[in-house]
Amino acid sequence: MSVWGAIAGGFAGTVVLTTALRAGNQLNLTRMDLPFLLGTAFTSDRTHAKALGYLLHFLVGLAFALIYYAIFLAIGRSGWWLGAVFGLAHGLFAGTALVNTLLPLIHPRMGTRSTAAPTVALLEPPGFLMLNYGPQTPLVSIAAHIAYGALVGGFTSLAR
Amino acid sequence: MDDRAVPGREPRARIPTQDPACAPERPVREGGYAPIRGYAAIGDGRTVALVARDGAIDWLCVPVLDSPSVFGALLDAERGGCFGLCPRVSFRVGRRYLPGTNVLETTFVTDGGVVRVVDVMTLGGPGLTPFRELVRRVEGVSGRVLLGWRVEPRFGYAGAATRVERRGGVVVATSGVGALAVQCWDTEAAVMDGGVIVGSVEVRAGESALVALGIAHQEPLVFSSREQVEGRIDATTRAWAGWSGACVYDGRWRDAVVRSALVLKLLVHAPSGAVAAAATTSLPEEIGGERNWDYRYCWVRDSAFTMGVLLGLGCAAEARAYFWWLMHASQLTHPRLRVLYSLSGGAHTPERVLRLHGYRASRPVRVGNAAGGQLQLDTYGELLQTAWLYAAGGNRLDRDIARQIAGMADLVCRIWRRPDAGIWEVRSRPEHFTQSKMMCWVALDRACDLAERRLIPAGGARRWRQEAELIRDFVETRCFSAAKQSYIRHAGSEELDASLLLGVLLGYGDPAAERWAGTIDAVRRELQDGLFVRRYTGEDGLGGSEGAFLTCSFWLAEALAVSGRVDEAVALMDRLVGLANDVGLYAEEIDPATGAFLGNFPQGLSHLALISAALAIADATAP
Numbered sequence: 065m066s067v068w069g070a071i072a073g074g075f076a077g078t079v080v081l082t083t084a085l086r087a088g089n090q091l092n093l094t095r096m097d098l099p100f101l102l103g104t105a106f107t108s109d110r111t112h113a114k115a116l117g118y119l120l121h122f123l124v125g126l127a128f129a130l131i132y133y134a135i136f137l138a139i140g141r142s143g144w145w146l147g148a149v150f151g152l153a154h155g156l157f158a159g160t161a162l163v164n165t166l167l168p169l170i171h172p173r174m175g176t177r178s179t180a181a182p183t184v185a186l187l188e189p190p191g192f193l194m195l196n197y198g199p200q201t202p203l204v205s206i207a208a209h210i211a212y213g214a215l216v217g218g219f220t221s222l223a224r
Numbered sequence: 225m226d227d228r229a230v231p232g233r234e235p236r237a238r239i240p241t242q243d244p245a246c247a248p249e250r251p252v253r254e255g256g257y258a259p260i261r262g263y264a265a266i267g268d269g270r271t272v273a274l275v276a277r278d279g280a281i282d283w284l285c286v287p288v289l290d291s292p293s294v295f296g297a298l299l300d301a302e303r304g305g306c307f308g309l310c311p312r313v314s315f316r317v318g319r320r321y322l323p324g325t326n327v328l329e330t331t332f333v334t335d336g337g338v339v340r341v342v343d344v345m346t347l348g349g350p351g352l353t354p355f356r357e358l359v360r361r362v363e364g365v366s367g368r369v370l371l372g373w374r375v376e377p378r379f380g381y382a383g384a385a386t387r388v389e390r391r392g393g394v395v396v397a398t399s400g401v402g403a404l405a406v407q408c409w410d411t412e413a414a415v416m417d418g419g420v421i422v423g424s425v426e427v428r429a430g431e432s433a434l435v436a437l438g439i440a441h442q443e444p445l446v447f448s449s450r451e452q453v454e455g456r457i458d459a460t461t462r463a464w465a466g467w468s469g470a471c472v473y474d475g476r477w478r479d480a481v482v483r484s485a486l487v488l489k490l491l492v493h494a495p496s497g498a499v500a501a502a503a504t505t506s507l508p509e510e511i512g513g514e515r516n517w518d519y520r521y522c523w524v525r526d527s528a529f530t531m532g533v534l535l536g537l538g539c540a541a542e543a544r545a546y547f548w549w550l551m552h553a554s555q556l557t558h559p560r561l562r563v564l565y566s567l568s569g570g571a572h573t574p575e576r577v578l579r580l581h582g583y584r585a586s587r588p589v590r591v592g593n594a595a596g597g598q599l600q601l602d603t604y605g606e607l608l609q610t611a612w613l614y615a616a617g618g619n620r621l622d623r624d625i626a627r628q629i630a631g632m633a634d635l636v637c638r639i640w641r642r643p644d645a646g647i648w649e650v651r652s653r654p655e656h657f658t659q660s661k662m663m664c665w666v667a668l669d670r671a672c673d674l675a676e677r678r679l680i681p682a683g684g685a686r687r688w689r690q691e692a693e694l695i696r697d698f699v700e701t702r703c704f705s706a707a708k709q710s711y712i713r714h715a716g717s718e719e720l721d722a723s724l725l726l727g728v729l730l731g732y733g734d735p736a737a738e739r740w741a742g743t744i745d746a747v748r749r750e751l752q753d754g755l756f757v758r759r760y761t762g763e764d765g766l767g768g769s770e771g772a773f774l775t776c777s778f779w780l781a782e783a784l785a786v787s788g789r790v791d792e793a794v795a796l797m798d799r800l801v802g803l804a805n806d807v808g809l810y811a812e813e814i815d816p817a818t819g820a821f822l823g824n825f826p827q828g829l830s831h832l833a834l835i836s837a838a839l840a841i842a843d844a845t846a847p
Binding site for chain 1: 267268269270287326347348355441463464466467489490492494495496497498541542544545548549552553555556557558568569570571572620622623624625
């Protein structure tokens with residue numbers, strides 16, 4: 065196991081995750097756009113938000129890869145399949161707590177279930193499993209996170 | 225003085241005011257149902273409650289507007305559930321909203337004294353607040369008045385089992401993940417009577433009492449102190465007044481316009497920016513009839529009016545949120561548009577029938593809306609017009625949205641030749657509706673303009689221009705009647721349709737053109753009856769009849785204004801503004817014979833059309 069492998073896996077995994085979500089977007093499977101959601105936390109300019117969001121998403125992807133690596137170290141094992149299991153847990157966590165519950169609380173432009181008049185949110189809240197962004201969203205998101213986890217786990221175990 | 229009063233759903237008062245539809249000799253309720261005209265709306269940007277003149281809250285859905293009802297007596301007086309609060313003796317009623325707010329004040333006058341009830345859905349605030357909160361403050365004005373109150377919660381459109389019990393001194397009703405706590409101060413203690421919570425309060429001049437419903441959904445109930453609740457009432461009142469005070473319209477009908485803006489704000493879903501068409505489902509277009517639809521969704525059809533009105537009133541934040549939401553919601557079906565979307569942006573709105581009695585036996589009671597899957601070509605024109613207005617308001621269209629808009633223009637080029645269900649969502653066979661074709665022309669014209677200004681990709685602009693010309697040829701040759709000197713409802717017909725007026729309002733052709741003058745005259749001649757304008761003549765695939773569509777009357781006033789007939793427009797508006805109920809609200813339709821309101825309530829499109837007409841007249845009369 066190597067931390068550089070985890071970082072490389074995190075980079076590759078984030079590329080795949082982002083691409084998968086974007087593809088789901090273009091195929092009309094989901095309205096989920098993670099870079100956009102992250103970027104609009106800092107600016108309401110949509111174009112700048114997306115650029116900033118991609119950068120943040122990669123940083124977050126690398127940070128999660130390091131968390132995966134720490135857990136791999138703690139249990140003394142890593143690998144594609146274990147990474148995929150981590151990715152599944154990660155995807156569920158993202159849909160139920162991270163994006164659904166925590167992001168609206170810190171995102172200045174996203175509505176929550178408590179947003180009331182006269183305030184108007186610029187971004188609708190994702191809802192449980194991000195279902196507000198389309199019924200296929202959980203499937204796309206979880207599949208993308210599994211791919212991310214597999215890549216982080218695989219790269220970590222390959223690097224010596 | 226009136227009937228003996230019992231809180232809840234029983235008939236109990238006659239209306240002694242100027243309200244023409246509720247003359248003193250008529251009972252307030254028929255079979256337990258109050259006139260639609262007799263309701264006022266309060267809300268918090270997430271849901272809306274309807275309060276009858278006799279103090280009963282007969283409609284409330286939680287946690288959001290398109291959720292199932294907890295008070296649904298509006299649709300089933302026997303089983304639906306309500307929150308009644310009124311004097312125990314006979315009374316007369318006067319009502320108003322506190323100035324510039326959505327806080328309702330009902331004054332009950334009895335032989336023994338006068339008492340005010342302030343109804344408010346609080347907007348939250350600092351500290352731990354209930355998920356949703358409905359508060360009723362009773363204020364003694366003079367003498368001494370005994371009031372009774374009765375909370376009858378019926379979750380899940382009265383279909384879910386509800387348990388009522390006392391927890392730590394507070395009466396709580398629970399059903400699944402929903403719960404409701406009844407807290408009261410300076411009243412007699414709440415008593416449980418089966419599934420009903422009842423109590424009474426006697427107030428003298430200068431005294432006050434509170435009954436507050438704290439509502440929870442998927443979380444624990446929050447209990448508040450009286451000071452906290454009072455503080456939230458004051459904060460809510462200030463928040464509404466602050467918001468409405470920023471409306472920039474200062475013309476002849478300011479009160480009506482501000483009230484309409486406040487109604488629209490009630491229909492704005494604050495968490496997303498979506499705007500619901502109305503606060504209710506299945507209020508009938510004909511008493512006892514089958515034309516009962518769920519309007520708790522956001523119609524793309526209304527988008528251009530919504531954007532125009534929000535920008536015209538200076539509500540830039542709402543305009544922006546609405547546009548972002550609209551483009552985000554339609555992304556899932558891009559480049560095609562659904563007719564309507566749910567408030568959370570969902571494209572799937574399946575229709576089902578509830579086993580409820582229906583407003584005055586008007587069945588079926590529907591939730592969901594099957595019109596969502598129809599082809600309505602006009603929606604593309606309205607959405608492109610919305611984008612055009614948004615850009616004209618100084619807002620940027622980012623690259624993704626610009627591509628989305630261009631993609632819709634390309635789609636219009638491919639599909640405008642198809643027959644569709646039209647703006648009125650007829651359930652008869654599809655036709656080549658003139659208004660739909662006009663809106664397709666508007667879509668391509670706006671796309672060309674945006675492309676010329678380099679706001680959207682210009683790759684398809686040449687084709688858009690060519691197809692726009694073909695559409696114009698189709699409309700001018702096949703959708704105009706030489707005999708009537710008017711555009712007609714659909715190609716090959718001799719019928720009329722008030723939605724044709726949208727052509728002149730949204731910029732199809734020159735408003736001063738003879739064809740438009742002839743069309744406006746034809747609409748007045750064949751569809752107008754006094755103040756009222758019917759939607760259309762001809763088949764729509766549904767049985768029964770309907771009232772006059774209030775929106776069409778306002779469209780007519782606006783059409784008169786934009787075509788230079790301002791005096792006629794002003795005269796018509798003066799009279800239309802007088803058709804509102806005692807607190808300034810409109811339903812979808814009105815019965816020309818009795819003045820009774822019909823259809824869902826309060827209806828956003830009626831209020832949008834009022835504001836739009838007022839703004840157009842102000843423009844036309846500006847120096």
